[in-house]
Amino acid sequence: MRLPRALLDPQLRLPAADDQGLVAVRLEQADGRIRAIHGLANGFVGDGTGGGTPLPLALTPLVEPHAHLDKAFSGEDFPNPDGTMAGAMAANGREAAERQAEAVRRRGERALERAWRYGLRAIRSHIDSLGPWALPSWEVLLELRRHWQGRVELQLVALVPVGHWRTPEGEAFAAWVAARGGLLGGVLGAPFRSTPADRAALLALLRLAERLGCAVDLHVDESAEDPGRGVALVSELLLRQRLALPLTCSHASSMALLADRRCCRLAEAMAAAAVGVVALPSTNLWLLGKHPRRTPSLRPQAPIRQLQEAGVTVAVGGDNVQDPWFPGGDFDPIALLRFSLAASHLVPWRRLGLSPFSTAAAQLLGLDWDGVLREGSPADLLVLGASSWGELLARPPRRRVLRAGRWLDPPSSEEPSPLLAACHG
Ligand SMILES: [Zn+2]
Numbered sequence: 001m002r003l004p005r006a007l008l009d010p011q012l013r014l015p016a017a018d019d020q021g022l023v024a025v026r027l028e029q030a031d032g033r034i035r036a037i038h039g040l041a042n043g044f045v046g047d048g049t050g051g052g053t054p055l056p057l058a059l060t061p062l063v064e065p066h067a068h069l070d071k072a073f074s075g076e077d078f079p080n081p082d083g084t085m086a087g088a089m090a091a092n093g094r095e096a097a098e099r100q101a102e103a104v105r106r107r108g109e110r111a112l113e114r115a116w117r118y119g120l121r122a123i124r125s126h127i128d129s130l131g132p133w134a135l136p137s138w139e140v141l142l143e144l145r146r147h148w149q150g151r152v153e154l155q156l157v158a159l160v161p162v163g164h165w166r167t168p169e170g171e172a173f174a175a176w177v178a179a180r181g182g183l184l185g186g187v188l189g190a191p192f193r194s195t196p197a198d199r200a201a202l203l204a205l206l207r208l209a210e211r212l213g214c215a216v217d218l219h220v221d222e223s224a225e226d227p228g229r230g231v232a233l234v235s236e237l238l239l240r241q242r243l244a245l246p247l248t249c250s251h252a253s254s255m256a257l258l259a260d261r262r263c264c265r266l267a268e269a270m271a272a273a274a275v276g277v278v279a280l281p282s283t284n285l286w287l288l289g290k291h292p293r294r295t296p297s298l299r300p301q302a303p304i305r306q307l308q309e310a311g312v313t314v315a316v317g318g319d320n321v322q323d324p325w326f327p328g329g330d331f332d333p334i335a336l337l338r339f340s341l342a343a344s345h346l347v348p349w350r351r352l353g354l355s356p357f358s359t360a361a362a363q364l365l366g367l368d369w370d371g372v373l374r375e376g377s378p379a380d381l382l383v384l385g386a387s388s389w390g391e392l393l394a395r396p397p398r399r400r401v402l403r404a405g406r407w408l409d410p411p412s413s414e415e416p417s418p419l420l421a422a423c424h425g
Helices: 083-095 101-118 136-149 163-164 168-177 196-212 229-240 258-270 279-286 303-311 333-343 352-358 359-365 389-394 420-424
Strands: 002-004 022-030 033-039 062-067 120-128 154-158 183-189 215-218 247-251 276-277 312-315 381-383 399-403
Touching: 062 312, 062 333, 062 359, 062 381, 101 136, 101 229, 101 279, 101 399, 120 196, 120 215, 120 303, 120 359, 136 154, 154 168, 163 168, 163 196, 168 183, 168 196, 183 196, 183 229, 183 389, 196 215, 196 229, 215 229, 229 247, 229 258, 229 276, 258 276, 258 279, 258 303, 276 303, 276 359, 303 312, 303 352, 312 352, 333 381, 333 389
Parallel strands: 062 120, 120 154, 154 183, 183 215, 215 247, 247 276, 276 312
Antiparallel strands: 002 022, 022 033, 381 399
């Protein structure tokens, strides 16, 4: 197959990558692990002098750094026909008011099953964690985390208003989450105007997380106003208080509206504070700046290139899947990749164009495997029915997923649709 050079052991002597950044290789596997990687002279089956069949493009299974399993697939029952932020908030509230553990289990199971067959190997999911549904949701998703261990690694983040972490109940809940290997989360915005109370609440959360040895993942600046204010405060507090903890800013959307120099200076401060960023283009482009009669010209989403340039680790996530916040998505990393390459001007044949979906996402989640194939790494592959990046962008490719040396059955969406059967004849 043809693999991006960035996903192959950099120590390995291989033929030079082609102009798409791909190297043709033959892989040997035994007992679910890669035993050897052999470079091939060209990317064709046959002699490559014409008429040969091109080898398929392959990746290692990808990583979803930001999801909401507790509300996934709820959009049909709780629609948001205007597609606005306010509409999403209201529909989410109606749905949460009657959220039951059984529904969360169904949604989580469906999400993980699809993710697994589509070629995801890890998901970080936020869980609405303030309300009567909070503990039942956690219990169910912790059970699913155990059940799916070794197939899709599930990380769970407690999503509450940041001020909750300052209350005695919040502190007790944080210890409960930390004891179960969860992360602390919260929302700054949107928009985020940063009052002294917000500052104190955020500082209390960061100190609490540091004391508990817990990572933090915040929803920050998911708006088109007060650009970058939330991420600026997070970075400033981490640097000034000399706090050392893994911290991810999810969204960081409004930052893109800063003038170029201010944006770059903020990105440098974030790099110095070791803040990671998860960009969420699909939900941002769907919700932010929505106008009833106009197509917006300002499209706030994390300025991925400027952040990378400054040395910030950036991943791209899908965020909402078929819920009031975004009607699309399916836990399909290839669909997200195809969408995001155009939406975020990423080029997959460069290392930093592909890393947000693979190695950088693995790094942000602190996964054991970085996603680079080397001798001894898992025999895990996502092999595509496309031989080049252009073909991948031209049409949704079929795929085969190899996990620990065994091929999985394809996702049901790649089988013939029963909906079309009525048209036959
Ligand atoms: Zn989110």
